[in-house]
Amino acid sequence: MKQFILKNNKSFNLKDIFECGQCFRWNKQEDGSYTGVIKDRVVNVKKSDDNFVFLSNNDEKLENIIREYFDLDRNYENIKENLSKIDEHMKISVEYGSGIRILKQDIWECIISFIISANNNIPRIKKIIENISKNYGKKIEFQEKDYYLFPTPEELSKATVSDLRALGLGFRDKRVYKTTQLVLNKDFDIDKLLYQDTNSIREELLKLDGVGEKVADCILLFGFNKFDVFPVDVWVRRVMNELYIHDEDETKVNKKQIRKIAKEKFLGIEGLAQQYLFYWKREQ
DNA sequence: CTGCAGGCCGGCG
DNA sequence: CGCCGGCCTGCA
Numbered sequence: 210m211k212q213f214i215l216k217n218n219k220s221f222n223l224k225d226i227f228e229c230g231q232c233f234r235w236n237k238q239e240d241g242s243y244t245g246v247i248k249d250r251v252v253n254v255k256k257s258d259d260n261f262v263f264l265s266n267n268d269e270k271l272e273n274i275i276r277e278y279f280d281l282d283r284n285y286e287n288i289k290e291n292l293s294k295i296d297e298h299m300k301i302s303v304e305y306g307s308g309i310r311i312l313k314q315d316i317w318e319c320i321i322s323f324i325i326s327a328n329n330n331i332p333r334i335k336k337i338i339e340n341i342s343k344n345y346g347k348k349i350e351f352q353e354k355d356y357y358l359f360p361t362p363e364e365l366s367k368a369t370v371s372d373l374r375a376l377g378l379g380f381r382d383k384r385v386y387k388t389t390q391l392v393l394n395k396d397f398d399i400d401k402l403l404y405q406d407t408n409s410i411r412e413e414l415l416k417l418d419g420v421g422e423k424v425a426d427c428i429l430l431f432g433f434n435k436f437d438v439f440p441v442d443v444w445v446r447r448v449m450n451e452l453y454i455h456d457e458d459e460t461k462v463n464k465k466q467i468r469k470i471a472k473e474k475f476l477g478i479e480g481l482a483q484q485y486l487f488y489w490k491r492e493q
Numbered sequence: 494c495t496g497c498a499g500g501c502c503g504g505c506g
Numbered sequence: 507c508g509c510c511g512g513c514c515t516g517c518a
Contacts, residue, residue, distance in 0.1 A: 230499070323499090330498040333516065379514025384501085421501050442499040463508090487499085 211268040213275050217259035220285035222308020229309050229488040231431050233322055233335045234342075234359070244351075246358055247278050248315065251351040266351040280310045280434070292482055295474060298452045299482065302489035309484055311434060316399050317392065318359040319432035324384050324419035326427075333377070340376040341365065362393040384419025391417065407435045422464065429480075436480040439471040445483060448490040 215221065227235040227243050235245035242255035250267040252275070263275050276282060289307065293300040321341075326334050338359070345360035345368060366389050373382035391397040397417060402410045407429060414425040426440035439445075441464045449467050450459045453474075468479075475482040 324501095327500040328498065328513075329500085330516080333498080336516095374514085377515070380501095380512095381514080419501065423500060427499085440499085444499065491499090 210264065211271065213263040213272045215261040215263070215275075215281070218261075220289065220308060221261065221279070221310060223254065223256060223261075225306050225308035225488065226279070226310050226312070229306060229484055230331070230491065231484065232312055232314060233326075233331075233338050244356070246349075246356060247274055249347075249349075249358060250274075251349050251356045253352065264352075266349055278313050280313060283310075285310065288478060288481060291476060292478070292485070295476070299475075299485070302485040305492070306485045306488040309481075309488060311436070311481060311484065312431060313434050314431050315359065316428065316432035317362060319428045320388060320392075320414075320417065320420070321359075321365070321385055323424040323427045323431075324388060324417075325378060325381055327381060327419065327421075327424060329381075337377045341368075341373075344368070344372075344376065362389055365389045366393045381419060384417075387418040388420075402433075407433075407437050410435070411438070426480075430483075436478040437472070439468045439475075439479040439483050441467050442487075444490055445487055448486050452486075 223241075223243055227237075227245075232245070235243045237243055238253070240255065242253055244251065244253045246252070250265050253264045255262050255264075263271065265271055289303045293303050322334070322338055325337050329337075339357075342357035342359050345364045346357040347360075347364075349356045349358060365385075368376075368386070368389075370382050370386045373385055378385060388397070392399065397413070402413060410433060411425050411429060414420050414428055415422070420428070423440050423442055426438040429435040429438045430440060441449075446462055446464065446467060447459055449470065450456055450462050453470055454462055454467075456462050471479040471482065
């Protein structure tokens with residue numbers, strides 16, 4: 210079996226990448242490696258001495274796919290250095306999450322996953338997405354285990370609203386159903402958005418049922434790899450208030466104001482800054 | 494038993 | 507516009 214090996218890289222750490230909150234389907238194995246799905250294949254990545262070894266059920270173009278998915282052609286050293294110069298807070302959080310990389314995830318999967326994330330907790334989000342994949346996605350065998358691809362819009366369109374409810378989506382069932390229909394019918398055309406600017410894509414995403422500003426920004430960051438967004442959830446609001454705003458009632462801080470401050474402060478790569486701050490604060 | 498978790502929607506002022 | 511109540515579900 211062919212494998213792709215990534216040589217020692219200071220800005221690449223499995224825990225930081227998979228547990229900073231950007232993805233839901235990478236699971237830690239007993240040997241410390243992580244297994245997940247990229248496009249139409251299962252991939253396992255394991256740290257071995259100073260290297261990272263990638264294995265897959267499908268070797269074709271493996272390196273290219275890994276390179277794109279893990280954002281390997283971006284110079285994180287340089288970015289981190291610049292962010293660290295901004296202030297002591299950024300310096301600390303960048304050091305803490307120094308192995309983070311922004312994954313380039315499938316946009317369709319991102320849309321559905323973050324609709325599901327609304328007013329939800331991570332274990333349950335993961336469980337729901339796993340249920341959806343098991344019931345509607347294609348099965349792939351890898352290392353003597355069964356894995357499931359995230360279903361295509363066509364595959365997921367087989368699920369009725371009550372089917373979705375039975376998988377544990379709760380009130381998000383209709384949102385996922387409606388969005389699936391729109392994508393399937395090309396009333397929402399992902400391909401047409403690919404080369405548009407952040408604000409145009411954002412405007413389109415906000416038309417989807419279940420996509421508000423926070424979810425839209427997550428899709429922009431983790432699906433479109435647009436770094437000029439700043440997803441504001443309760444954790445980000447909390448940390449931004451503590452560090453920069455100092456309002457006595459954190460819940461009263463305006464989210465639009467937070468995004469504005471981030472845009473001014475974080476050099477147009479506020480999406481990455483958000484990940485460092487979020488991960489650092491979450492793990493306190 | 495309440496509270497709450499990586500928000501969003503809809504109604505209202 | 508901005509604000510606010512309600513919301514599936516599972517776990518503390």
